[in-house]
Amino acid sequence: MLEQSNLGQAFFNSFMIAIPATVLPVTIGAFAAYAFAWMNFPGRNYIFLALVGLLAVPLQLTFIPVLHFYVQNLHWTTDNLEATGIPGLPWVPLWLAHAGYGLPFSIYLLANFFRALPSDLFESAEIDGAGTLTVFFRLVMPLSVPAIASLVIFQFLWVWNDLLVALIYVGSSAEVAPMTVNLANLTTSLGAGSNLLTAAAFFSMIVPLIVFLSLQRYFVRGILAGSVKG
Amino acid sequence: MASVTYDHVVKRYTADVTVVKDFNVDIKDKEFMVLVGPSGCGKSTALRMLAGLEAITEGKILIGDRVVNNVAAKDRDIAMVFQSYALYPHMSVYDNMAFPLQMAHMKKSEIDKRVRNASRILGLDNFLKRKPRALSGGQRQRVALGRAIVRSPKVFLLDEPLSNLDAKLRGQTRVELQKLHRDLQTTFIYVTHDQVEAMTMGDRIAIMNAGILQQVGTPGEIYDHPANLFVAGFIGTPTMNFIPANVTNGSAKASGFEVKLPKALPAGSKGTLGFRPEAVTDRTTDGGTTLDMKVDVVERLGSDQYLYGSVGGDQLTARVDPRMAVAPGDRVRLGLDTRGLHFFDGESEQALL
Amino acid sequence: MASVTYDHVVKRYTADVTVVKDFNVDIKDKEFMVLVGPSGCGKSTALRMLAGLEAITEGKILIGDRVVNNVAAKDRDIAMVFQSYALYPHMSVYDNMAFPLQMAHMKKSEIDKRVRNASRILGLDNFLKRKPRALSGGQRQRVALGRAIVRSPKVFLLDEPLSNLDAKLRGQTRVELQKLHRDLQTTFIYVTHDQVEAMTMGDRIAIMNAGILQQVGTPGEIYDHPANLFVAGFIGTPTMNFIPANVTNGSAKASGFEVKLPKALPAGSKGTLGFRPEAVTDRTTDGGTTLDMKVDVVERLGSDQYLYGSVGGDQLTARVDPRMAVAPGDRVRLGLDTRGLHFFDGESEQALL
Amino acid sequence: QNAGSVKVIAEWASTEQANFLSVLKPFEDSTGIKVQYESTRDLSAVLRTRVAAGNPPDLAAAPNPQLLTQFAQQGKVIALDDKIDMSQLKQNYSQSWIDLGTINGKLYQVYSWVSLKGLIWYNVKAFQAKSYTVPKTFDDMVTLQSQIKGTGTTPWCVALKSGGADDGWPGSDWLKEIVLSQSGPDVYDKWVAGTQKWSSPEIKAAFTTWGKVLGPGDDSNVFGGSKGITNTSFKTGGNPLFTNPPKCYLHNQASFITTFFQEANPNLQPVTDFNFFPLPDITASYAGAHVVSGDAWSMFHDSPQTRKLLNYLTTANAQVIWVKKGGKISPNKQTPLDSYPDPISKESAQILVDTKIGKYDATDLMPADMRSAAWKACLDFVTNQGKLDSILATLDQVQATAYKSS
Amino acid sequence: MDFGVLLTDLPTLVVVILGVPALIGAYIVGSEFLVRRLSDKRRPQVRPWFWVGPALFLVAAYLLLPAIGTVFQSFENNNGNFIGLGNYESQFANFPTGGAWVAIRNNVFFWLIFYTLFTLAFGLILAVLFDRVLYENIVKSLIFMPMAISSVALGVIWNFMYQYQSPGESQLGTMNALVTFVLHHDPVSWLQDQWPTPTFNILNNLALIGAATWGITGFALVILSAALKGIPADLLEAARVDGAGELTIFRRVIFPLMMPTIVVVGTTLVIFALKAFDVVYVMTAGNYGTDVLAYRMYNQLYTAGNSGGASAVAIILLIAVVPVLIFNLRQFRAVEARR
Ligand SMILES: Nc1ncnc2c1ncn2[C@@H]1O[C@H](COP(=O)(O)OP(=O)(O)OP(=O)(O)O)[C@@H](O)[C@H]1O
Ligand SMILES: Nc1ncnc2c1ncn2[C@@H]1O[C@H](COP(=O)(O)OP(=O)(O)OP(=O)(O)O)[C@@H](O)[C@H]1O
Numbered sequence A: 001m002l003e004q005s006n007l008g009q010a011f012f013n014s015f016m017i018a019i020p021a022t023v024l025p026v027t028i029g030a031f032a033a034y035a036f037a038w039m040n041f042p043g044r045n046y047i048f049l050a051l052v053g054l055l056a057v058p059l060q061l062t063f064i065p066v067l068h069f070y071v072q073n074l075h076w077t078t079d080n081l082e083a084t085g086i087p088g089l090p091w092v093p094l095w096l097a098h099a100g101y102g103l104p105f106s107i108y109l110l111a112n113f114f115r116a117l118p119s120d121l122f123e124s125a126e127i128d129g130a131g132t133l134t135v136f137f138r139l140v141m142p143l144s145v146p147a148i149a150s151l152v153i154f155q156f157l158w159v160w161n162d163l164l165v166a167l168i169y170v171g172s173s174a175e176v177a178p179m180t181v182n183l184a185n186l187t188t189s190l191g192a193g194s195n196l197l198t199a200a201a202f203f204s205m206i207v208p209l210i211v212f213l214s215l216q217r218y219f220v221r222g223i224l225a226g227s228v229k230g
Numbered sequence B, C: 001m002a003s004v005t006y007d008h009v010v011k012r013y014t015a016d017v018t019v020v021k022d023f024n025v026d027i028k029d030k031e032f033m034v035l036v037g038p039s040g041c042g043k044s045t046a047l048r049m050l051a052g053l054e055a056i057t058e059g060k061i062l063i064g065d066r067v068v069n070n071v072a073a074k075d076r077d078i079a080m081v082f083q084s085y086a087l088y089p090h091m092s093v094y095d096n097m098a099f100p101l102q103m104a105h106m107k108k109s110e111i112d113k114r115v116r117n118a119s120r121i122l123g124l125d126n127f128l129k130r131k132p133r134a135l136s137g138g139q140r141q142r143v144a145l146g147r148a149i150v151r152s153p154k155v156f157l158l159d160e161p162l163s164n165l166d167a168k169l170r171g172q173t174r175v176e177l178q179k180l181h182r183d184l185q186t187t188f189i190y191v192t193h194d195q196v197e198a199m200t201m202g203d204r205i206a207i208m209n210a211g212i213l214q215q216v217g218t219p220g221e222i223y224d225h226p227a228n229l230f231v232a233g234f235i236g237t238p239t240m241n242f243i244p245a246n247v248t249n250g251s252a253k254a255s256g257f258e259v260k261l262p263k264a265l266p267a268g269s270k271g272t273l274g275f276r277p278e279a280v281t282d283r284t285t286d287g288g289t290t291l292d293m294k295v296d297v298v299e300r301l302g303s304d305q306y307l308y309g310s311v312g313g314d315q316l317t318a319r320v321d322p323r324m325a326v327a328p329g330d331r332v333r334l335g336l337d338t339r340g341l342h343f344f345d346g347e348s349e350q351a352l353l
Numbered sequence D: 001q002n003a004g005s006v007k008v009i010a011e012w013a014s015t016e017q018a019n020f021l022s023v024l025k026p027f028e029d030s031t032g033i034k035v036q037y038e039s040t041r042d043l044s045a046v047l048r049t050r051v052a053a054g055n056p057p058d059l060a061a062a063p064n065p066q067l068l069t070q071f072a073q074q075g076k077v078i079a080l081d082d083k084i085d086m087s088q089l090k091q092n093y094s095q096s097w098i099d100l101g102t103i104n105g106k107l108y109q110v111y112s113w114v115s116l117k118g119l120i121w122y123n124v125k126a127f128q129a130k131s132y133t134v135p136k137t138f139d140d141m142v143t144l145q146s147q148i149k150g151t152g153t154t155p156w157c158v159a160l161k162s163g164g165a166d167d168g169w170p171g172s173d174w175l176k177e178i179v180l181s182q183s184g185p186d187v188y189d190k191w192v193a194g195t196q197k198w199s200s201p202e203i204k205a206a207f208t209t210w211g212k213v214l215g216p217g218d219d220s221n222v223f224g225g226s227k228g229i230t231n232t233s234f235k236t237g238g239n240p241l242f243t244n245p246p247k248c249y250l251h252n253q254a255s256f257i258t259t260f261f262q263e264a265n266p267n268l269q270p271v272t273d274f275n276f277f278p279l280p281d282i283t284a285s286y287a288g289a290h291v292v293s294g295d296a297w298s299m300f301h302d303s304p305q306t307r308k309l310l311n312y313l314t315t316a317n318a319q320v321i322w323v324k325k326g327g328k329i330s331p332n333k334q335t336p337l338d339s340y341p342d343p344i345s346k347e348s349a350q351i352l353v354d355t356k357i358g359k360y361d362a363t364d365l366m367p368a369d370m371r372s373a374a375w376k377a378c379l380d381f382v383t384n385q386g387k388l389d390s391i392l393a394t395l396d397q398v399q400a401t402a403y404k405s406s
Numbered sequence E: 001m002d003f004g005v006l007l008t009d010l011p012t013l014v015v016v017i018l019g020v021p022a023l024i025g026a027y028i029v030g031s032e033f034l035v036r037r038l039s040d041k042r043r044p045q046v047r048p049w050f051w052v053g054p055a056l057f058l059v060a061a062y063l064l065l066p067a068i069g070t071v072f073q074s075f076e077n078n079n080g081n082f083i084g085l086g087n088y089e090s091q092f093a094n095f096p097t098g099g100a101w102v103a104i105r106n107n108v109f110f111w112l113i114f115y116t117l118f119t120l121a122f123g124l125i126l127a128v129l130f131d132r133v134l135y136e137n138i139v140k141s142l143i144f145m146p147m148a149i150s151s152v153a154l155g156v157i158w159n160f161m162y163q164y165q166s167p168g169e170s171q172l173g174t175m176n177a178l179v180t181f182v183l184h185h186d187p188v189s190w191l192q193d194q195w196p197t198p199t200f201n202i203l204n205n206l207a208l209i210g211a212a213t214w215g216i217t218g219f220a221l222v223i224l225s226a227a228l229k230g231i232p233a234d235l236l237e238a239a240r241v242d243g244a245g246e247l248t249i250f251r252r253v254i255f256p257l258m259m260p261t262i263v264v265v266g267t268t269l270v271i272f273a274l275k276a277f278d279v280v281y282v283m284t285a286g287n288y289g290t291d292v293l294a295y296r297m298y299n300q301l302y303t304a305g306n307s308g309g310a311s312a313v314a315i316i317l318l319i320a321v322v323p324v325l326i327f328n329l330r331q332f333r334a335v336e337a338r339r
């Protein structure tokens, strides 16, 4: 029963899906959020608002056009990607999809925090000769650690718990399907062993909790204290 | 060449808030220029425009021969001490000071040398590993200063860098800054509220009021020949005595005394007679002008004694020997040294004398 | 009754960082106490403990007769000007100042009266609707001060409230604060780095160094009778001249001169002779002590002229008439006024004279 | 081994998945064709998306043929007439099963496993203790009801909850049985096709007949009343049969329910502890009418391997493998009755074979909108039978639009 | 259990964990390198587009284009023929119980108001309270826990909470145990009872919202508490010295300073409320007057295969978001003016 449930494979698949699908929207979102918060470009506010608005698009509506494009134009089916033999490749469509779906919130949240950093710091860094990259990596990122930590937690959790998106973009075959798909299958069947279900549910819950607990220490107080007077 | 030129510079925040008005100064290469003026007059704004942190509404600013209006701050090669410090809160004191040097891709050993040198000068050796939040106000200010002085930029901008330091440390640091200026041969622009700093540190002093430049000159010129009533009143503590007076054949007549003017002024001029407290002393000379003062307040300062009182209908301040015995209510006879006499036009407030 | 008592107060941040050590002061009701000391010596920490913002590691603090160690900050009825201003960024200047009054449930009309009065005194009338972000450094500091002076608390704590103001405004504000003290009859504790403020404003001055109280006394006592070498060196600008000397039958012998001591000291004592720059002048008196100085640096301050140079092997500073003509390299003969002579023990650094 | 592969999607997971895989095993072994089986709970979402994107599986089995019928109408699935062995099919299946899969004269769906609806379960020992007898006619059953009620217990257990999207379907089972048995196959077919109005006397009569079972005052014949009905999961709905004393004596549910009986009370034995009788005939002329349901197969992608597999799945050899594991009935005439593992499944298979009027589950054939509205109507009816007319009016409205949009 | 794969495939995982960030890093470093070759004036004009580029591309591909497609589809029937407002007409048919009306009512009144307010209020209160407790991390983890549970499991748990047994039976559901034991009231059929009236059934909707709130409070808590910790301590100190009590400090200092973040969380919650799906899907399937837009859309799309109707519902949902966006724009300008 356990053998056939492929729990170990699914567990691994979940990581293969969740980690890049968290890293992508958080980093790409951070870049964009920084630009929205601290750079000037035409239409900035309206583009930003459009992003927030897109947060409301029901994902189900996007599946068909996106999958259609994957299959018809890119020939990105799980089969084709697996056939290349490159490990990890079958998940690329899913990573990108999760990135696309996660970005609006990612940008919205981070831009809000980035905007709250005192402008004096940016000025002083500029005077010190820091370029955009340095300011981003050495000031913005470390000073926004609480926001980034919370975003990582949420994005990871959403991806980790996601069933539908994974089902659509990679399907439910054991080689690629994550825990959730596995779990959902366990629950449908009439009279599945409920202890197996409990064990699997525990597994799927414990990982986000570990992520949460281990990132908690980044929720530091007064990260900006002592920086500016007035 | 790192001269700095403000050419008809204007800064407006909103249509009706103009904080710098038609500002023109030439600061020479290697000059130590002190910028003073009342709180809110636009000093910081002037520096920030030069640093590239604030858009210039009108006019242009040149560093050397180059118009920098559109040059990014980081490309202007300027070091600045922010009035608000703006320390990097997540970096240690050491890293705060090392940061600009790392930006310049300096060698690690050189960075270390410079940071340690600066922290020694500023008395921060024991705090190098601390984060800014665990420092006292004065220590933070020193870090902000340290972050600038480790560098060797084209221009140094210092916005009240010593305001939160005690007198002794301030004295030492002042000397160190002068030494730095001598060693680096860089242009310094230095904002301060401290009269002693202004008088002792600057090659020249620029005085602003309400966004308008009032006078630029050497400390001596400014002190001895203030261009107008504002400058005269702003420089010097206690402030200069101002007495309304009329000019009648070669002398000025105030309500309580009359004094011969060293230079002829058109008779009938109305205006303000000005002389500094140290021109009124307990040393009377024969034939000199004497004043009979009714003393209201006596202020003993240790090294000096100031008497505040009235002569005729006018209030004035005198500086006398600290050991002279006076009490409020006394009448004393004081001598006025006419070498330090000023006269300001009643209308334009410009100095006539 | 709002006396303030520090009773063996200790503040430790971590086991090895003790920033206030066994601090004992009695501040009387209605007293104006000035607290001075070098940057980082623990002044702000002492105030913050009194305000209830920092836990007291050991000892106790009393306001009146009440131990306040465990009283919440808001119940201590204290007004405080923070060194870092701590303005509410989302409130206008007006609201910043009105806030503490609203907390006291004061009537709207009374709040308005007080805020307008304070803003008039501080020259903030034109900025009442602005947010702190759009103010200059000095203006922000004035808002911070205004937020305290609108109130009538038991105790005022002011942590360098005037450091970012120009001399003139500082002078005016000083006077206003003194008036406030007279009118409200409240206890004031005032931290400053400005010697003039320290000397003129306080009923008494407390001097701290490295977390330890050095001396408490009236300005006159402190200036004329410093308890130890640190106090002597800390108070007064330029700083007191310190010359290593040995005592031999009634006089002290330095490398370049000998001076008769006004009081007998045990012969053979080794220590430091101290006298202030203003005790060394260009006025020599017959029979008085004269010094032959080789001038290194001449500092003209407008009202004064300081000469830095050497007598024998020792460096010292003299204050002479600003119109005396001297140039670096000159040798001048100066008189030493022995009335202001100090002698400090070589070991304990305590004043013997 | 390069015999190719077939991609199959269905809803079976876990135990059912294992059973299905064991059906495939001999096929894979003998042909060398690899079957890639994907199982998913959200079958309609996955299938619709994949089909729309042009990436469908080769074969899919769906529990509601209506989804597949839509695909057929849109030309997304392949007609099977020239793809599979029709003679074998006709030999194995009665014409009614073949007709079920025929749309516009072409065969699009075939069935491999089915189940029989409308079985009334009872506690054998409790029945004996009270000396109740199995009713032969509907009127007998109504008599039995009042007899049980007379002893102060409720005769029925009814449970309509299904954990989300499908709440209410067990109620529709009642309706379908009653409509078929009361008004006959023609009305039933028109009803499925959307040409029989819900407010017509026949359908309304079915509701009122069901209402007689539920009892006056909406629900007095049922344990827990209407709140109990809507709050109890169909999975546990029969359990009060086996309490001591029993809280109810009768429970209507399809053949799979035995699994849940035994899960809750592992000691229960079929026949000795529990047994069933088919819902008694209502109108004599329609005696022997039964509602069936099952998983229909459709082909999305034609290949020799796919054809082979589909052929295999329609054989008794294939179907008997799962039948032996229990819980499924084979529609195949060739499947020997003694392959059924227990007397109860054997009996239900026997009934299926004997069925004179066999009709496929009506709501599963209706458009999805209609189906959900019907399920919902069952819930509403149970909650307040007095509102029957307005419930039927709403259903008529849905009927008017639902058939158009699909 | 085949946890062996964890070991054999681990190198792939490592490569991915390192490779993906490296790739993204290379992009931004590379683009900055390119930007630096531009003239002083062009640089600030071009640079932002490099920074927002990848994000805009992905969002356009995965959300914007499909959304635009949805707009078109909402005017078409299933065969792709233009039918004007037909789909909207059927969604808006038969007020107040037909079409999408029940879903609209539930989303716009019940969900939007109660879900958003409850979650914000709990999140804010808990963030402020927990900020002062000793074992902050532990209590926060407890509140966070429900977030880690999948929606299916959440449904199972709350179905159990709301379980109903007939009056007189022992109540297995927590809520009904409370109701009968503490309040001596008959058990309530939480999810089915259309109380007070079937046209204004607030009770079962609130029961669903309660479950959803339980599941999402951790979200608000985490973000709000991150913002709370960013408030400069000296402002709170100043307020204390000014004589403000903790409540006043919260109202006058903490709350306004957190406002931008509250708006972010609030906006997100409003959007979540409009998109509410999981709980309804798992617990009532929109029965008993608990339908919501997203569930209706799902049904139309997958169960009924009516993509035009589904698109129309989605567009209704998107339009409902517009007022929130306008509010954001205002807030945005206010913050901009402040810094
Ligand atoms: N959180 C902390 N941890 C460790 N040391 C601290 C911390 N905060 C302050 N200190 C140290 O305590 C000492 C006293 O600080 P305090 O702010 O009281 O100085 P101060 O006398 O007010 O100085 P200044 O005049 O510069 O404001 C300083 O040396 C400072 O570095
Ligand atoms: N964002 C702004 N909007 C409007 N007015 C502003 C803004 N920022 C500053 N000001 C005003 O500009 C004037 C000049 O400010 P600036 O900071 O240059 O003064 P300053 O000379 O440095 O004063 P201080 O000595 O007090 O630091 C002040 O009156 C200030 O109120």
Ligand SMILES: [Mg+2]
Binding pocket: B043, B044, B045, B083, B159, C136, C137, C138
């Ligand atoms: Mg300034």
Ligand SMILES: [Mg+2]
Binding pocket: B136, B137, B138, C043, C044, C045, C083, C159
């Ligand atoms: Mg301090």
